[in-house]
Amino acid sequence: GFGEGRAFAFPLDVTKEDQWIYALEEADAAMGGISVLVNNAGISRGGDIEQLSLDDWRLVMSVNVDSVFLGTKHALRYMRQNQPGSIVNVSSIAGLIAAHNSPAYNASKAAVWLLSKGIALHCAKQGLDIRSNSIHPTFIDTPILDPLRQRFGKQEAEAKLARQIPLGRIGEPADVANLVVYLASDESRFMTGAELKLDGGISAM
Template identity: 35%
Template sequence: MSQFEGKAALVTGAGSGIGRATSLALAADGAYVWVTDFDKASADRTVEMIVGQGGRAVSVKLDVSVEKDWQTAFGRIDSGEEALSILVNCAGKSILADSFTMPLEELRRVMAINVEGAFLGMKHAIPRIAKSGGGAVINISSIMGLKGKARMAAYCASKGAVRMMTKAIALECADLKNNVRVNSVHPGVVDTPAWAKHDADEAGMMLGSSGKQASATLDVHAVAKALVPIGVAASAEEIAATVCFLASDVARHITGAEIVIDGGMTAD
């Protein structure tokens, strides 16, 4: 029997990258997956991939920064057969910008998606997970929630907030004895399509004096070669495997923890 058989999972930002890989991995191990994303078409594609591999899933359009969207999504989930046991807050927004010229609205948008989105997910999911008998929440943070990076103040602030919010809510769940574990995962450089959204100027901001690249968009392999001690980027599937471990009963004694997957970037 697959370890997530009879359980439902909700994954945000599941239309690509780590969210898609996590949805596929959970479904492959028996979970019924609610695949959510702001881009419904990309969420639909993830569902097609899951169904094509024999899994079960449904897509839902969700702007994680809008509470009404969460309420609508959970209205559908409550009518499903499988009880919600797993929440993966994966939706996120990154920004590379000069902090002293960046519009305030850019900061607010990053915080709305990365911090408020994770909070709203936990606010609405954790009581349901507890009612189902318990389970796990995994918040995708970043190593930028553990260390600073020039011109990434907004992103660092948001991911640091996710890290500490995870710990606080993990302790709140422990105090309630509701059998819900809450942990954060902190990837470093991961090979996902998100890197292509950054242009050459932003590449210079990221690489600084550590390396150069000639392409018009930010090349994840150039970044990994310049910044990751082991010299390679992680795959989205590697991050998803850790998420599945944290969601499983094998990790029943792990809560309030931060799991770093960064090829040594925070080792010094």
């Protein structure tokens, strides 16, 4: 059911270890335990390898990769008290397929891909019933696409993206949410260390 006491929010900067420690402690207390961690925060910065600044490279790596490292490192302490558990790391199809103009995004999302597997193996070796998987969406209708919409206009930008996707459209947030719900639930209890593509068929080509 919905209503007061059913959902809690604890804002944090995912690149900051002390903020993770505080937020997880608060979340654990508020919810009476933690069994699911979804590492979703992520950013992109444009520019090819010659244009991208070191500052932007470091920013993307820290938001996209440090976040998964820190969140998982500190959440496991609580999750092991609340098994079964599931960690869902939001990578991207860009973590499996490169482009000429997104070196930091590609590298960071590829790091999330293999980090997820390492976490899965660590948990398994520890005898924990805690799974870790990565998901790899293609373009989804969220504000992350705004720079492109500004550049080409909303309609043309979305049509440009849709043309690259066999299913002929960009994805919706609900498409991602449904996959996260599956991975968070016991319906996926035998799946760990997997990478799930949610790409409308792009990578089948």
